[in-house]
Amino acid sequence: MHWRRFIPLITVALLAVLLFAGLALDPKIVPSALIDKPVPPFDLPPLPGKEPGLIAANLARGGISLVNVWASWCGPCRIEHPQLMEIAKIGKLHMIGLNYKDDPANALAFLKQLGDPYETVGADRKGRIAIEWGVYGVPETFLIDGRGHIVMKHVGPLRPEDIPEKILPAIKAATP
Amino acid sequence: MRRRLPGWVLVLMLMTASHAQAMAVDAVTLQDPALEARARILMQGLRCLVCQNQSIEISDAELAGDLRRIVRERIAAGDTDDQVRAHLVARYGDWVLMRPPVKPSTLVLWAGPPVLLILGGVALWMTQKKRKDEPEPPPLTEAEKAQLRALSGSD
Numbered sequence: 001m002h003w004r005r006f007i008p009l010i011t012v013a014l015l016a017v018l019l020f021a022g023l024a025l026d027p028k029i030v031p032s033a034l035i036d037k038p039v040p041p042f043d044l045p046p047l048p049g050k051e052p053g054l055i056a057a058n059l060a061r062g063g064i065s066l067v068n069v070w071a072s073w074c075g076p077c078r079i080e081h082p083q084l085m086e087i088a089k090i091g092k093l094h095m096i097g098l099n100y101k102d103d104p105a106n107a108l109a110f111l112k113q114l115g116d117p118y119e120t121v122g123a124d125r126k127g128r129i130a131i132e133w134g135v136y137g138v139p140e141t142f143l144i145d146g147r148g149h150i151v152m153k154h155v156g157p158l159r160p161e162d163i164p165e166k167i168l169p170a171i172k173a174a175t176p
Numbered sequence: 177m178r179r180r181l182p183g184w185v186l187v188l189m190l191m192t193a194s195h196a197q198a199m200a201v202d203a204v205t206l207q208d209p210a211l212e213a214r215a216r217i218l219m220q221g222l223r224c225l226v227c228q229n230q231s232i233e234i235s236d237a238e239l240a241g242d243l244r245r246i247v248r249e250r251i252a253a254g255d256t257d258d259q260v261r262a263h264l265v266a267r268y269g270d271w272v273l274m275r276p277p278v279k280p281s282t283l284v285l286w287a288g289p290p291v292l293l294i295l296g297g298v299a300l301w302m303t304q305k306k307r308k309d310e311p312e313p314p315p316l317t318e319a320e321k322a323q324l325r326a327l328s329g330s331d
Binding site: 027028030031032033034101126127128131132133134136137 | 225226228238239242243246265266267268269270271
């Protein structure tokens with residue numbers, strides 16, 4: 001039985017392939033439980049001047065929406081902001097902000113300084129509604145189809161390459 | 177001679193000991209000690225999404241505090257343990273459970289270790305059996321013994 005002496009080698013090789021594949025996974029990314037589910041049925045009051053806020057029913061009125069969870073105190077949100085401005089320029093989406101545990105004055109100053117991509121912004125002062133959305137950090141970005149169902153979630157800042165690689169294909173897939 | 181434990185072992189023991197005692201302190205807890213104890217046990221089984229390998233019971237992360245508040249609210253509202261867990265799983269997925277449920281996607285996780293143990297045991301048993309089945313080698317002849325002595329340089 002000559003082949004038997006190769007069993008340890010084969011075992012180690014299989015294990016190496018498995019572990020190597022595991023290295024490519026990012027344990028920081030928790031898969032969303034809300035994909036293909038309707039958006040949580042909760043409304044948020046607006047950030048002053050950014051009325052009407054986050055109104056769940058408005059997300060199901062047809063048209064694709066992007067809901068971006070952000071805060072002025074969040075460093076990665078600054079890095080991500082140019083990408084949101086870029087996506088807003090496409091003009092196909094309702095851009096909605098979910099301002100997380102933020103001071104309204106700071107939030108407005110942030111938008112004044114870096115530009116305002118949002119049609120409307122809901123203020124989640126206590127972070128309670130973000131939990132309904134399964135948010136566990138800022139920034140996070142959701143894409144909502146015309147029926148008000150969540151079709152995509154991105155955790156962490158959007159990088160420039162995420163627009164062609166992730167956002168645009170998701171918009172296309174969600175377009176009826 | 178008995179050797180003393182190295183210092184670093186003691187340090188490690190102390191670190192793990194205090195870790196087991198750690199628990200987050202909240203300003204608001206449930207009035208009923210029995211309900212609070214139930215909440216605490218539930219929290220031990222819920223993962224802190226930010227710190228990942230800590231439960232929300234011991235985590236100081238802000239989100240863990242928010243989730244603890246929700247667990248207490250649900251219990252105060254009369255939810256069963258399963259209902260509280262389901263409430264969070266609906267938002268964060270099975271991920272939020274420290275102990276993943278047994279289902280097709282977690283089969284490898286749960287069945288893997290026992291299967292590997294059994295396979296290893298069978299492999300060990302087979303090699304041992306093979307060794308026993310092998311005939312004893314014939315004793316050395318006088319010529320071989322002489323050769324061995326010459327090689328080992330004894331005599």
